[in-house]
Amino acid sequence: MLRKDINELLTQTGPGTPMGDLFRQYWIPALLAEELPENDAPPVRVKLLSERMIAFRDSEGRYGLVDEFCAHRGASLWFGRNESAGLRCPYHGWKYDYTGQCIEVPSEADNSSFCQNVKLTSYPLVKVGDLLWTYMGDPAKQPGLPEFEFAQVPPEQTYTSKRWQQCNWLQAFEGGIDSSHVTFLHSGGLKTDPLFKGAKGNEYNMKDTKPFFEVADSEGGLFVGARRNAEEGSYYWRITPWVMPAFTMVPPRGDHPVHGHFWVPIDDENCWTYSFDYHPVRALTDTERQAMIDGHGVHSRNIPGTYRPAANMDNDYLIDREAQKRGETYSGVAGIAMQDASLQESMGPIVDRSKERLVPADSGIIKARQKLRKAALALRDEGVTPPGVDPAHHRVRSAAVVLPQAESFLDSCRDAVTVMPGVPQSSV
Amino acid sequence: MPGTDTRPSAYPSECARATAPGESRFRIDAPIRPARNARVIALDDRATAIARRVADRPWAKAAFYTCQAASDIGPLPEQIVLHRLDATPALLGEVLTGTDVVVVLATEDTGAHYAAAVGRLCGAGGITTAGVVLGEDFEADDAVAALRPYARVLLLSADESDVTELLTALRV
Ligand code: FES
Ligand SMILES: [Fe+2]
Numbered sequence: 001m002l003r004k005d006i007n008e009l010l011t012q013t014g015p016g017t018p019m020g021d022l023f024r025q026y027w028i029p030a031l032l033a034e035e036l037p038e039n040d041a042p043p044v045r046v047k048l049l050s051e052r053m054i055a056f057r058d059s060e061g062r063y064g065l066v067d068e069f070c071a072h073r074g075a076s077l078w079f080g081r082n083e084s085a086g087l088r089c090p091y092h093g094w095k096y097d098y099t100g101q102c103i104e105v106p107s108e109a110d111n112s113s114f115c116q117n118v119k120l121t122s123y124p125l126v127k128v129g130d131l132l133w134t135y136m137g138d139p140a141k142q143p144g145l146p147e148f149e150f151a152q153v154p155p156e157q158t159y160t161s162k163r164w165q166q167c168n169w170l171q172a173f174e175g176g177i178d179s180s181h182v183t184f185l186h187s188g189g190l191k192t193d194p195l196f197k198g199a200k201g202n203e204y205n206m207k208d209t210k211p212f213f214e215v216a217d218s219e220g221g222l223f224v225g226a227r228r229n230a231e232e233g234s235y236y237w238r239i240t241p242w243v244m245p246a247f248t249m250v251p252p253r254g255d256h257p258v259h260g261h262f263w264v265p266i267d268d269e270n271c272w273t274y275s276f277d278y279h280p281v282r283a284l285t286d287t288e289r290q291a292m293i294d295g296h297g298v299h300s301r302n303i304p305g306t307y308r309p310a311a312n313m314d315n316d317y318l319i320d321r322e323a324q325k326r327g328e329t330y331s332g333v334a335g336i337a338m339q340d341a342s343l344q345e346s347m348g349p350i351v352d353r354s355k356e357r358l359v360p361a362d363s364g365i366i367k368a369r370q371k372l373r374k375a376a377l378a379l380r381d382e383g384v385t386p387p388g389v390d391p392a393h394h395r396v397r398s399a400a401v402v403l404p405q406a407e408s409f410l411d412s413c414r415d416a417v418t419v420m421p422g423v424p425q426s427s428v
Numbered sequence: 429m430p431g432t433d434t435r436p437s438a439y440p441s442e443c444a445r446a447t448a449p450g451e452s453r454f455r456i457d458a459p460i461r462p463a464r465n466a467r468v469i470a471l472d473d474r475a476t477a478i479a480r481r482v483a484d485r486p487w488a489k490a491a492f493y494t495c496q497a498a499s500d501i502g503p504l505p506e507q508i509v510l511h512r513l514d515a516t517p518a519l520l521g522e523v524l525t526g527t528d529v530v531v532v533l534a535t536e537d538t539g540a541h542y543a544a545a546v547g548r549l550c551g552a553g554g555i556t557t558a559g560v561v562l563g564e565d566f567e568a569d570d571a572v573a574a575l576r577p578y579a580r581v582l583l584l585s586a587d588e589s590d591v592t593e594l595l596t597a598l599r600v
Binding site (some may be wrong): 001002062115166212213214215216217269277279313315316342345346347348349352354355356357358359360361362366367370374393405410 | 440442446460573582
């Protein structure tokens with residue numbers, strides 16, 4: 001359980017809140033690069049950390065992320081005309097460049113300097129991998145760009161999707177480090193999902209449904225190791241890294257691509273789940289990429305033209321009670337992503353954690369909350385830069401390994417959980 | 429066909445209605461009883477000092493013990509004599525009677541023998557065991573190794589407040 005005031009501290013990320021300030025120390029995904037596919041593409045509404053903005057790509061290919069509302073009388077720049085190196089409000093024609101600087105106010109005299117004093121709040125927007133990232137904090141403290149491996153490998157080796165999740169970011173994120181739900185909720189998927197099935201490790205997963213856990217600090221966050229019995233004298237370890245504040249990876253299965261998530265608050269009652277899949281040393285096959293596009297693995301099938309899952313709360317997630325009864329799906333909801341999202345959304349927009357009954361198997365979550373709280377307070381009270389800001393902290397991997405029983409997963413897996421360009425993931 | 433919503437679209441789905449923001453007001457608000465009858469066992473000197481600080485807080489049912497000055501009075505793990513924090517002796521077999529979770533605290537290797545004994549007894553008795561091993565760059569490898577086969581969870585931490593955090597979260 002968590003006290004109400006701590007729950008509020010961790011779940012509120014708007015401007016001026018301690019967690020909001022914490023998130024504003026990091027580069028976070030703002031949108032997929034495919035949302036602004038070409039110069040002068042239509043502008044896109046973006047809401048992050050309870051701030052409403054417009055993202056656009058100007059005629060010269062520069063990305064801008066600016067206040068959604070025109071400084072004149074507050075019309076939404078979503079209707080803006082993206083034309084010759086700027087975004088023009090269609091109401092009275094005020095025009096802004098990619099930094100939010102107003103560059104033209106047609107009603108003013110020709111050589112007026114009026115517009116020099118008009119600037120919309122704006123944040124940097126930078127393409128790294130398949131994502132456009134933003135940094136919404138103090139420009140003087142802007143850290144180096146993200147170095148997560150999924151965003152560093154060549155484009156043919158990586159794929160990222162996103163989906164809107166209708167609940168607070170924390171309860172979505174907590175699913176990312178909660179290894180103990182996999183055996184239940186996703187049991188069907190281990191056998192059938194094209195991006196999971198067939199790995200040797202899956203057998204250990206299915207044979208031993210009561211994993212043991214070890215939770216240890218890393219420089220950027222945590223490693224959560226889940227241990228199951230393997231052959232006589234050895235354990236099968238699945239190691240999940242968390243990089244603060246909201247990056248998690250799923251341990252790999254066989255030679256399947258490796259996946260993970262970035263959980264980004266939209267406002268306090270909604271978040272974006274970015275789901276990626278990449279292979280450290282080879283291109284994704286056409287079949288793999290198609291499976292991802294079709295919503296298999298950690299991805300979702302979305303309503304065409306949107307990032308809202310086709311199975312969502314408005315259609316009861318297309319629950320299929322017969323499939324549940326037959327054991328094809330454990331909850332009746334199809335697909336790993338929506339199995340997670342449906343249950344996390346069912347808790348309500350912001351779950352009341354003072355009502356929980358946690359067990360020792362929840363230690364990863366307990367420790368992660370504690371680290372978030374401490375980091376938010378250390379930042380607020382002493383200006384301490386939190387873990388995960390330094391791009392060096394991003395260079396972690398998940399791993400799935402079989403080790404002799406006496407070995408510690410941390411000692412034996414130092415290399416396995418570190419990004420080594422050109423070296424495949426450690427996986428069984 | 430499963431999932432086909434035949435109701436008029438003006439009615440939101442069951443899930444949409446149930447998770448609307450105002451709906452949380454109607455959750456049953458029953459008091460939650462302390463879930464766990466916990467024992468906290470400190471394996472070594474520093475762990476005992478931590479246990480003393482933690483024990484000062486108000487806990488529902490948690491009871492604290494130390495392996496400082498513990499002794500084996502027979503060959504069985506039940507026959508290890510521990511002490512309560514007020515120095516009164518307690519037989520390990522009795523300490524573990526009627527409990528459903530044991531949290532073991534360690535900071536170094538000296539308590540490995542007791543860690544194994546507690547682990548074995550808990551394993552046999554269906555008592556969930558959690559270990560918190562406190563230290564930097566692991567001074568307590570043997571304690572970790574001794575606990576590993578039995579502890580459902582091992583928290584390796586440099587932060588003493590994790591102990592309080594874990595016990596609070598478990599409502600002990
Ligand atoms: S069993 Fe975990 S929420 Fe119900
Ligand atoms: Fe999941």
